[in-house]
Amino acid sequence: AQSVTQLGSHVSVSEGALVLLRCNYSSSVPPYLFWYVQYPNQGLQLLLKYTSAATLVKGINGFEAEFKKSETSFHLTKPSAHMSDAAEYFCAVNGAGNNRKLIWGLGTSLAVNP
Amino acid sequence: DTGVSQNPRHKITKRGQNVTFRCDPISEHNRLYWYRQTLGQGPEFLTYFQNEAQLEKSRLLSDRFSAERPKGSFSTLEIQRTEQGDSAMYLCATVMGQGGIEETQYFGPGTRLLVL
Numbered sequence: 001a002q003s004v005t006q007l008g009s010h011v012s013v014s015e016g017a018l019v020l021l022r023c024n025y026s027s028s029v030p031p032y033l034f035w036y037v038q039y040p041n042q043g044l045q046l047l048l049k050y051t052s053a054a055t056l057v058k059g060i061n062g063f064e065a066e067f068k069k070s071e072t073s074f075h076l077t078k079p080s081a082h083m084s085d086a087a088e089y090f091c092a093v094n095g096a097g098n099n100r101k102l103i104w105g106l107g108t109s110l111a112v113n114p
Numbered sequence: 115d116t117g118v119s120q121n122p123r124h125k126i127t128k129r130g131q132n133v134t135f136r137c138d139p140i141s142e143h144n145r146l147y148w149y150r151q152t153l154g155q156g157p158e159f160l161t162y163f164q165n166e167a168q169l170e171k172s173r174l175l176s177d178r179f180s181a182e183r184p185k186g187s188f189s190t191l192e193i194q195r196t197e198q199g200d201s202a203m204y205l206c207a208t209v210m211g212q213g214g215i216e217e218t219q220y221f222g223p224g225t226r227l228l229v230l
Contacts, residue, residue: 043205043221090156104156
């Protein structure tokens, strides 16, 4: 069965510090993995996705994530946090069926302190 | 702005009333999904359409919920006899749908429902 676990429901970093948001997955099929960001009262926006090509994936706004099959992980990083990065971040994995729905983690709220 | 629009953005209703939400997809996107998101949770799959055909409904979707996508364009989600537990953000996402699992789902801004 497909599932996603995001460790840490709340992460707080200082502006300019490294951002690390953790995502571990479980999948009965080769996974496709996604990170989305949600700003307050807005919909979800794709940051990046892993589709079995390069294991290091670069996304928008300076974010990147590395797919590690041995660790079943897809952690999201950014070298230097900006105040505008404060948002909710969701990791998702593709469903195993033909419907191609996404299975989501509970999200991690990122706070950036000045 | 992803190009997916949802209306209304906010809806406050009294318990027992019916509500209807609308999602307008990106043109030529043939797959459309509805998700529900409650506070502190990730989105939960409700249902999806391939063109006008509703191909799957989650067990979360009780008989009070119905979704349509006439002509394979916009979609509506109706909740009859609303309950306080229906209070949530309802998200619509669309996909171009060329066939790949990895295709990006583009989300609308959501409709936030509050049932009093």
